[in-house]
Amino acid sequence: MSNDTVLETGTRPRRLPDRLTGRGQRALRSWELLLLAVGIAIFIANSMASPYFLSAWNLSDATFNFTEKAMIAFAMALLIISGEIDLSVAGIIALSSTAMGFALQYGAGTPVLVLVGLGTGLACGALNGTLVTRMGLPSIVVTIGTMSLFRGISYIVLGDQAFSGYPAGFAVFGQGYVWWVITVELAIFAALALVFGVLLHATNFGRQVYVIGNNPTAAAFSGVRVARVKMILFLLTGLMAGLAAICLTSRLGSTRPSIAQGWELEVVTMVVLGGVSILGGAGSILGVVLAALVMGMVTFGLGLLNVPGIVMSIFIGALLIGVIAIPRLIALARRRAA
Amino acid sequence: MTRLLKSRELLLSAAILALILLVESRFRGFAAPGNLTAVFNDTSVLIILALGQMAVILTKCIDLSVAANLALTGMVVATLNAAMPGLPVGLLILVAIGLGLVLGAFNGLLVWLLDIPPIVVTLGTLTIYRGLVFTVSGGEWINSFEMSAGFTALPRATLLGLPVLSWVAIAAIALAWLLIRLTPLGRAFYAVGGNPHAAVYTGIDVGRTRFMAFVLSGGLAGLCGYLWVSRYAVAYTDVALGFELDVVAACVIGGISIAGGIGSVGGAVLGALFLGVIKNALPVAGISPFWQLAISGAAIILAVAFNARAERRAGRVILKRKEASA
Numbered sequence: 001m002s003n004d005t006v007l008e009t010g011t012r013p014r015r016l017p018d019r020l021t022g023r024g025q026r027a028l029r030s031w032e033l034l035l036l037a038v039g040i041a042i043f044i045a046n047s048m049a050s051p052y053f054l055s056a057w058n059l060s061d062a063t064f065n066f067t068e069k070a071m072i073a074f075a076m077a078l079l080i081i082s083g084e085i086d087l088s089v090a091g092i093i094a095l096s097s098t099a100m101g102f103a104l105q106y107g108a109g110t111p112v113l114v115l116v117g118l119g120t121g122l123a124c125g126a127l128n129g130t131l132v133t134r135m136g137l138p139s140i141v142v143t144i145g146t147m148s149l150f151r152g153i154s155y156i157v158l159g160d161q162a163f164s165g166y167p168a169g170f171a172v173f174g175q176g177y178v179w180w181v182i183t184v185e186l187a188i189f190a191a192l193a194l195v196f197g198v199l200l201h202a203t204n205f206g207r208q209v210y211v212i213g214n215n216p217t218a219a220a221f222s223g224v225r226v227a228r229v230k231m232i233l234f235l236l237t238g239l240m241a242g243l244a245a246i247c248l249t250s251r252l253g254s255t256r257p258s259i260a261q262g263w264e265l266e267v268v269t270m271v272v273l274g275g276v277s278i279l280g281g282a283g284s285i286l287g288v289v290l291a292a293l294v295m296g297m298v299t300f301g302l303g304l305l306n307v308p309g310i311v312m313s314i315f316i317g318a319l320l321i322g323v324i325a326i327p328r329l330i331a332l333a334r335r336r337a338a
Numbered sequence: 339m340t341r342l343l344k345s346r347e348l349l350l351s352a353a354i355l356a357l358i359l360l361v362e363s364r365f366r367g368f369a370a371p372g373n374l375t376a377v378f379n380d381t382s383v384l385i386i387l388a389l390g391q392m393a394v395i396l397t398k399c400i401d402l403s404v405a406a407n408l409a410l411t412g413m414v415v416a417t418l419n420a421a422m423p424g425l426p427v428g429l430l431i432l433v434a435i436g437l438g439l440v441l442g443a444f445n446g447l448l449v450w451l452l453d454i455p456p457i458v459v460t461l462g463t464l465t466i467y468r469g470l471v472f473t474v475s476g477g478e479w480i481n482s483f484e485m486s487a488g489f490t491a492l493p494r495a496t497l498l499g500l501p502v503l504s505w506v507a508i509a510a511i512a513l514a515w516l517l518i519r520l521t522p523l524g525r526a527f528y529a530v531g532g533n534p535h536a537a538v539y540t541g542i543d544v545g546r547t548r549f550m551a552f553v554l555s556g557g558l559a560g561l562c563g564y565l566w567v568s569r570y571a572v573a574y575t576d577v578a579l580g581f582e583l584d585v586v587a588a589c590v591i592g593g594i595s596i597a598g599g600i601g602s603v604g605g606a607v608l609g610a611l612f613l614g615v616i617k618n619a620l621p622v623a624g625i626s627p628f629w630q631l632a633i634s635g636a637a638i639i640l641a642v643a644f645n646a647r648a649e650r651r652a653g654r655v656i657l658k659r660k661e662a663s664a
Contacts, residue, residue, distance in 0.1 A: 145639035268458075268461065
């Protein structure tokens, strides 16, 4: 019964050995063009639906709908391309935020708070990475476990209480402006898009991420240190979740254990909507950037139309399934017709 | 293999017993028969859901939408009951199971026909179903005074000394055991998860088997929707929020391998009971209920790590035996 799992350890049979060249790449391009078109259409629809949409300050506010999630989505994109996933990111935000609030009780200033936030994120990523790469456990289950562990620790620390009273200097991350309507978060988002774009598409490391996602065994035999690359990706995802925790905590000015509840879903949706294959091996940062903009505008537009948050989540869930289902449905219909 | 599974069940039983004795040694009365049946009754819903989840996990899939399914079916039957108190409870239970089956079938169809990874499907339907609870109810609560007496009384009615809720769980355990051990579908669950490629060659439709597992899990979640809402006599949007994690935890603790193909009904039940005992011991021991989430998470991680080691060992033994016979 289980000899099969032994023989299969570390490898997963893939139907498509390489999706980077030829039609796959072209499909990705057209996916990005499609996203761009959808984004523009939503922008026009929004500006027609609500007279309040087309104002520089409103649009600036709208960016908060996606900037924090997108920071995590960049790292998550690399992780999913490599064939793993991290569902604990929202739990990491809760724990990082709680750790910062805890440090605050001991009089920590802004620099210390930032270090605590990023450090907690890194530590959580290290735990995920160790469990997955050292012990060979499936990342889906490990991160479902750590998701409740991390948030659970926040609940133990905080219960039904909240940390608040963050110093004024700390507010710059979530409430500050770089120039005119450009928020600090938007600037961080843009900088990270550039950094991750270069990392994935223009470095050796990025190539290794794709290779691992397409065929981990072949990657190992061609000298890629699979475990090390995956460990770095988990650390990176943890770090980005820590950064998102800093921005979100700074923006809200308080920490509750229910902070960022359900964000893992929105981050994964953003990544998948951006054209990253959930099976690994394909995707681009440009796609994730476009997906972030589209999702941000959709939720902002629905918000302007007074649609409640939980109804928006129906939309996000449907988007996640629809984005994967529709191309497959079309392929299925074509096969039936042929 | 069976010896290993048996030892896992033995180990879990011993752990549960030790846990009960530990609590009993500090707080007299916890191990009293009356309290233990109350703990079992309290764990009934978790047991039923874990049985459905077991079938899904055996086929190498996962169903994270069970708690949302439960909340939606519970809200629908509670709304029906509040609007039309004349409807017989039996009919409402059928509606709950039927709706649960449909919601499970939706998951199953996406996995079967479109080959979408189950984790993505059920993460999506988790939010969709939960959101639908809000749209069905408009965010309103349905409280006990709006429900009919028969609706809320059934799970609490006692039969031969045990509440009906407990009897439903016992029946579910018995039926699940029969399904898993004695029917071709039960064998197919193992075959599909153990080795999908080999399953195809033996004439098993992998996709259809997975679909059936999701339908089973959905139907049981629907039944639990009625049980939950009527037992607590309240229905609202956040009913059983995050309960899917407990269900997965129960399965993983019970030795059901997330890689598919390994697990038993006894394991799932014991895994659920283990969590149930902890959950009921916490307030007795004066520990804040806020510990619950972290304990579930830690239990999942430890159990997965433990399972992975046990499976590796089992695999080696099988390979050796093969070499010897060759």
